[in-house]
Amino acid sequence: MSFLGEGLAEAARLLWAGDARTYHAVLVSLLCTTTAVSLAALLAVPYGAWLGLYRSTPFRRLQVFSLRVAMSVPTVVLGLLVFAFLSRRGLLGGLDLLYTRTAIIAGEFMLAFPLLGSLVYGATARLEPRVVETALTLGARRGQALVKVLGEVRPALVAAMLAAFGRCVTELGIALTVGGNLPLHTRTLATAAQLELSRGRFAEALAPGILLLVLAAGATMLASWPVRGDRL
Amino acid sequence: MLWRTLTLALALALAGCSVSTPGDPVRVRLAITTSTYNSGLLQELLPPFEESTGIQVQVIAVGTGQALALGERGEVDLVLVHARRREDAFIEQGHGLDRRDMMWNDFVILGPPGDPAGLRGGEDAVAAMKRLKDEGARFVSRGDDSGTHIRELALWERAGGVPAGEAFYLEAGQGMGNCLTLADEKEAYILSDRGTYLAFASRLDLEILVDGDPALLNPYGVMLVNPRRYPHVQAAAARKLLDYFTSAEAQRRIAAFRVAGETLFYPAAEMRP
Known part of the structure; x- marks a missing residue:
């Protein structure tokens, strides 16, 4: 326990001293994660809701099954997939995107998409079919009915976004494999913590961990703001 | 008198906790660098040792920095790394004992x-x-x-x-x-x-x-974590493993170890000055 206490004190001291590399890693983590989760949400939320609401969608069960399986793909494997495309010998090698933040975003998009899709599917599939039917009989188009229903499941939507944010901001496999852990460029809080651990500097490894907690708390507070009164 | 008896009982009970029962194999923890681990050398070296002594070796593959830090905290029994100056400092600070050249590349x-x-x-x-x-x-x-x-x-x-x-x-x-x-x-x-x-x-x-x-030149050194500083260290078993690593048999295996037809490590005795 004394080690944990010392570590926390040392972490606080490091943060107070304002190490440029640590704070840059905060920005990289935030930038990559918010971009990836937003992009994934744009596609995965309507997709998941569509699967949840319109039961006649062709291959609906297969699509839901695939989403759920894809949720468990390890981040190292996602990193490798992106690597295979962006490598100099890969299909998109000419773009010179390997070891950039864009590469990290691409990987985290693939991480967030099935998670969001599957959680939104779960939230909407449980709704009474009548909600959609009513909207449709009132003259709404299918897309409009979808937006209406998403409003109904707002708390679940917020929880799904937070889950995706948490998974992306803490992931290590993608950021290491296609980010490269380059300081002041692609080093994230998670890769910074991993590096300090491999150096045997345990207290220094705790500092990014504490920052990750702060980010998660901040995101949660921000997300629950507009839905105050709703139960998350 | 009562207190003394109680204290004695407590001490015995605590001692009992740390002594393994005869049926349990002794476990030794070895922290090594990832480069050594990835080469596959230990899969060649350890099975004969484990078979002849009954000692189980748990290998923890981490960077040199973390390997030494684990040793400093007494989390492992032996450390195998390649950073001579850091190894010497480790010994000087009393964290380790008996550093030996094991091999080089x-x-x-x-x-x-x-x-x-x-x-x-x-x-x-x-x-x-x-x-x-x-x-x-x-x-x-x-x-x-x-x-x-x-x-x-x-x-x-x-x-x-x-x-x-x-x-x-x-x-x-x-x-x-x-x-x-x-x-x-x-x-x-x-x-x-x-x-x-x-x-x-x-x-x-x-x-x-x-x-x-x-x-x-890249010499690899192996050393014991100081049992006087960390009494829970498996000192006797760890020393056996240290002796084995520098024995003629293990050195022969190191020299014979090949990956894709290439020699990766050379025995300590053949180290150039």
């Missing part, structure tokens, strides 16, 4: 086949590093306090200073394998141990440009 300077800085065929590592700096040739640094990183920094110092902060100097902060991939993708120069390079060579364009300099 060498570092090589790798670069893209085009070799823009013109290092090919060189045998002077410091001169090569100077040249890289003068030419501003892209270089990937481990940046992780590993044995290889420590050697790289020492070479930069002798070449007039570490080019930290320069645009051509990429600090990766990762293991050897990932750094080799990074250097290959970025067509950069890199310092690597020969073993990891050979294991990755078929997937890389990088070529050996400089080797054979005594400044590139």
